Amino acid sequence: MAPYTNIPLSPAELSYLHTSLAQDPPIRPDGRSPTQFRPLVAETDILPSANGSARICFADGTEAVVGVKAEVERTGRKGGLVRGKEDGEVEGEERGEDGWLDVSIEIPGTRDDDALPVFLAAMLTEALLADGELKGRLVIGRVWHWRLFVDILLLSQPLSYPLPLLSLTTHLALLSTRLPALISQKDEDPLFNDDWEASTHLFPRQPTTNEPETKPPITLLVMTVGTNILFDPSSDEIAVADAIVAISATEDSKDGGLKMVALRTVDPPSRLTSAGVPTQANTTAGGGLSAEETLKLREKDAGATVWRPPRGGVSRTVLGRMIKKVVEKGGVGEEVLEGLRGVKS
């Protein structure tokens, strides 16, 4: 087992996995098609004391709970230059601030300042804030605003990279989030209706169909092996990935399709796996090569006969294809959103 990666696979197993995933069409260990997701169980509105909540359980046993809580906060004086009227009144409509959204992630076995939760939280936050629509809805008046806490709890061990799980759960939780209805005037000290039935959805719904008009973004994990693009990779598949990319997409209000709002490359753990040794270079199997010859063999082999951790990055054309597969009409992104639409509280 390669340490520092938690990949319990030998070089031979990695090589086998890589070869089968690089086939055309790829053969995945669990028999899925490249764009197929693992089955999941989802429910929303499960926490009575939160404004919105959701739980998703993947088939491999990973499970996450997200609770969204909202608090009223006084809008502080912002820095910068005082322009407009004397009393510091800023003209035009009030726009939200990035700091009003607080995403925190708890993963068992990691400290909250470890790289993984910080990276995941930053990725989810930037996707949610990308179009500025969500933070605009947190404005109550000039003086008061909502502060939204999105607390994400991974209940199980992070078996595979937990990003899609956390993102989909956050998506459902935010969709079910309701804020109490305001009965005072905008700039007064806020007073809310205590009738939960009268509360409004954070993502407003159409009164007739009860379908949300806009939706929070989803973040999908996409990996490549050779020229193949695979969605929702399991932990075994990630172990041999050439490159992993997290793509956030949201519904485009203009044409109803999807648009990409954020993209990040993720460091694949395959780079830390140990390389296999070709038979000729194996000293115990009778191969007696000099150090120079061994080096030459290793460099020339380049993963052709034995496993070698991938080097370099991913080409731009492959990246472009990945983005297209997520956002195109009838692509994976739309399929996932359609699937999540069926979740009822």
Add this chain to the structure above:
Amino acid sequence: MAMLADRRRMNAPPGGTSPPVFASLPEAKLTKPIRTRNPDEHRKIFLRTGVVPSASGSAYYEISPSNTPRQTLVPSSSSLKITCTVHGPRPLPRNAAFSSNLLLTTHVKFAPFATRQRRGYVRDSSERDLGVHLETALRGVVIGDRWPKSGCEVVITVLEGEEDGWWADAEEGGKAGSWGMMNVLAGCITVASAAIADAGVDCVDLVSGGVAALTAERNGEGVLDPCPSEHDIKAACVVGYLQSRDEVTEMWMKGDAGSGSEALIDNAVKAAVLTRTVLAEAVKEATEMKIGKTSEAAVETTNTGKGKTKDIQMTG
């Protein structure tokens, strides 16, 4: 996320202080700085390797500040200054588990005085996030399997950070969007690449960082190397680009690019290609100087020591 407070030092008040508000003189008309460069022009970069003698590799990166005359005490735009030191490759401690690859760790820290609002001594989440990005960019270039059982630390100190917007914008004190972080990341990738080359760690190529943005002004035109105080940025993209392999080891894109994402990526790669010319020149210069030094030293020994001629032939 609960921030760990640093208990060893006298800390600033935890609630934070409000950034200064400047009352503008009636005659001083403050205007947002305007980009004077062409859209496809990069700011000038200064890059030098070997600045820290005690580290095995180091580099210093600076973007030249704008030389427009100032009307106020506050500079209208920031310039980026980054130092990077590389320690290693060196053996892992005895109690560490066996690793068949080089273990690369990255550490990005803003100096407390680097930005308008003071940064603490403990790294905050945005700095950790930058560290992860940088690690992703470098892991792909370093040939890790040639350095088993060793570790290598890349430590970056940002002496002057890029601002996230124009300081006088009322919106979050010009901090909206945190676009400055993307420029900082591109600088970090370039400077770390130079320092790693200086440390002599085997790499597949030199990785260079580039930023491009889509701006709201001028019909959403794409610009290379955006200075956040000069633009109203809609979307931005950073790449860590390997020119000789035409590959991307790190990409970070955010914002509403719409259908222009492909063009945005291409622009970022263009910026990275521009940075690479400086990077390659700096590395070449440093190598020539090293070779020059050794041959000079060799010449000196010829003059002083008579019996050492054979040694010189071996080194030369």
